[in-house]
Amino acid sequence: MRLIPLLLLSAVIYAQPSIAGRNITFNDLYSYPMVGDVQLSPDGKTIAFVLTKYDTDDGTSSSDIYLINSKGGEPRRLTNNPAGASHPRWSPDGRRIAFISKRDKNPQIWMINIHGGEAYQITSLPTGAYGVEWSPDGEKLIFTSRIYPNCETDSSDDATEIKRSNGKTTAMLFKKIPVRHYSSWSDGEVNHLFIHNLKEGRTLDLTPWSYNVPPFALGGSSPYTISPDGDEVCFVMNTDSSLALSTNNDIFTIDIKGGTPKRITLDKANDTGPTYSPNGKYIAYRAMSRSGYESDKNNLMLYDRRDHKLRNLTPSFPLSVGGIIWSRDSKYIYFSTLNRSWNTLFKVSLKKGKIKKIWDGAVRWDYNLFPDGRRLCYLEVAPDRSGEIFACDIKSGQEARLTYYTEALFEHIKLGVTDHFWFIGADGDSIHGILTKPPDFDVKDKYPLVLLIHGGPQWSWLDEFNYYGWNKYLVAAQGYVVAQIDPHGSRGYGQKFTDAVNRDWGGKDYNDLMLGIDFLLNEYDFIDSTKLAAMGRSYGGFMTNWIEGHTNRFKCLVSVDGLFDQPMAYYSTDELWFPEWEFGGTPWENPKLYAERSPSHYVMNFKTPMLIIHGGKDYRVDLSQALGMFTALQRLGVESEFLYFPDEGHSVHRLRNLRYFYDVQFSWLKQHLR
Secondary structure: OOOOOHHHOOOEOOOOOOOOOEEOOHHHHOOOOEEEEEEEOOOOOEEEEEEEEEEOOOOEEEEEEEEEEOOOOOOEEOOOOOOOOEEEEEOOOOOEEEEEEOOOOOOEEEEEEOOOOOOEEOOOOOOOOEEEEEOOOOOEEEEEEEEOOOOOOHHHHHHHHHHHHOOOOOOOOOOOOOOEEOOEEOOOOEEEEEEEEOOOOEEEEOOOOOOOOOOOOOOOOOOEEEOOOOOEEEEEEOOOOOOOOOOOOEEEEEEOOOOOOEEOOOOOOOEEEEEEOOOOOEEEEEEOOOOOOOOOOOEEEEEEOOOOOEEEOOOOOOOOEEEEEEOOOOOEEEEEEEEOOEEEEEEEEOOOOOEEEEEEEEEEEEEEEOOOOOEEEEEEEEOOEEEEEEEEEOOOOOEEEOOOOOHHHHOOEEOOOEEEEEEEOHHHOEEEEEEEOOOOOOOOOOEEEEEEEOOOOOOOOOOOOOOOOOOHHHHHOOOOEEEEEEOOOOOOOOHHHHHOOOOOOOOHHHHHHHHHHHHHHHHOOOEEEEEEEEEEEOHHHHHHHHHHOOOOOOOEEEEEOOOOOHHHHHHHOOOOHHHHHHOOOOOOOOHHHHHHOOHHHHHHHOOOOEEEEEEOOOOOOOHHHHHHHHHHHHHHOOOEEEEEEOOOOOOOOOHHHHHHHHHHHHHHHHHHHO
């Protein structure tokens, strides 16, 4: 597989200059408001968005809804309540915004007039309300709530909650798996889809079954939507008997008044993200083809509501389809893809099936198409700037920035220059990476190198001011050169490249990383080959544990939420389909591969000092994996430390914990690299 010609295998530079000022600190990461959930008004004149502000002293955050003219100007705050506000959604007439707030005991739907006045509460469900959307006629709201399926009324839900909290025992009896998911234990609740009639003040449970709507995993974007005529609801649901083994999410339709659902997808793989065409003739959605594989290629599918036929619009397209946006005339579909380190926007014609690239070279989210069909607004994240709202003319590509929340900060801090590089990896394939230099970089000096390893494994490093795992600029500001490499298994390079890691953990992926280090040491004289470190989270934590048993070239390692023993990881994880796909079956069906791809199998080689970090509520990769790794290192007398967060799951979220997360790691790196 050749992604680029050989003559381009030296460093390819897309560098931004350092910004004059001081070095970036942890406080800087959260010292400015962060923009999210961009929503364009029906007339295209106003953009609603959520603005989140952080207090780095007390570790809290608050979110409110703001409005800004789509041509630019000063944003206006719409909500102002200590309980916060999120998920703003415009009414079809553009006069009101429905949103979610915890002003009540639980999250509920609230409503506010965009021209002023107090917000008023719409729902009062004891289990809360989430993900509100409008019906086209503006008379109904659709949303989800987690309820006990055997309870027929709100009051019985209330009674069940009281019984659980006031019972004589805290024991929980389970009769099937999964007993927990990601960072919480299963409690008998399931997601249900509700319709609230605004005129009647009545709420209908549209999916009164024992299935989750939307599914608790792999739901993707837009898991439910209402048809343009307002008569039908389309949603995603998994009806398989064992959710721990299934990726078989299907798309259903149902009358908005309730009744028997109709399944429109029959394959056994993941189908998600349904959206109606503006003329109501079609439903577009994303579909995988292989059952049990959560990282298969997503194709763009078209369902004809008249003849019930399905059509694949991207059968030969090499990349996986992301977000879907219909053109106003229903003749085209815009869709985004992860393409190397960026998001690329494409357009496909329904009539001819021709796919055209619209633009590339940036990380963009939350696309909204203007009523004139000529422009898009979205959230754009740059390498040296967090997310801001932009609008762009589709034809000319002329882009206009609308918000400037990060401007004050980035005028006063300096960031290291970032280079993109390519090299020949395993199997002769071209591998992509990003190199970030320290802010005060001097080519005459020698610098330690820190390798960051992403999770997944089916993910990629995006060319952005990131918060996933580690902020590369903050790591570089400690005086290190930071390398980020997308080995085999990463997304954005075609499905064959992604599939290459299946049943090969620690194979081509590991070789890619080592060959990448070799390339960088050969290419750049300013990297000190005697001072190397590697840090990885999730699958990256596995790879760091794997490195521990396969090379002594690093001075120290940091493993976050990493796998140590594959067989035991299988028996304790919440999603069994993942290891069964990645390792070709169960541990009893394929014991040799599970053993060979376990860092625990190579304990006798452990020598490199390692810091291990794990959360007590991580049910994706159980805490026992970290304890096993730490025990092995300690028993062998290898210098090691274990940082435990009892209140965190499969990542660290709380601000105070995040600060300590960075502090401990930087102290560890300094101890071994400086």
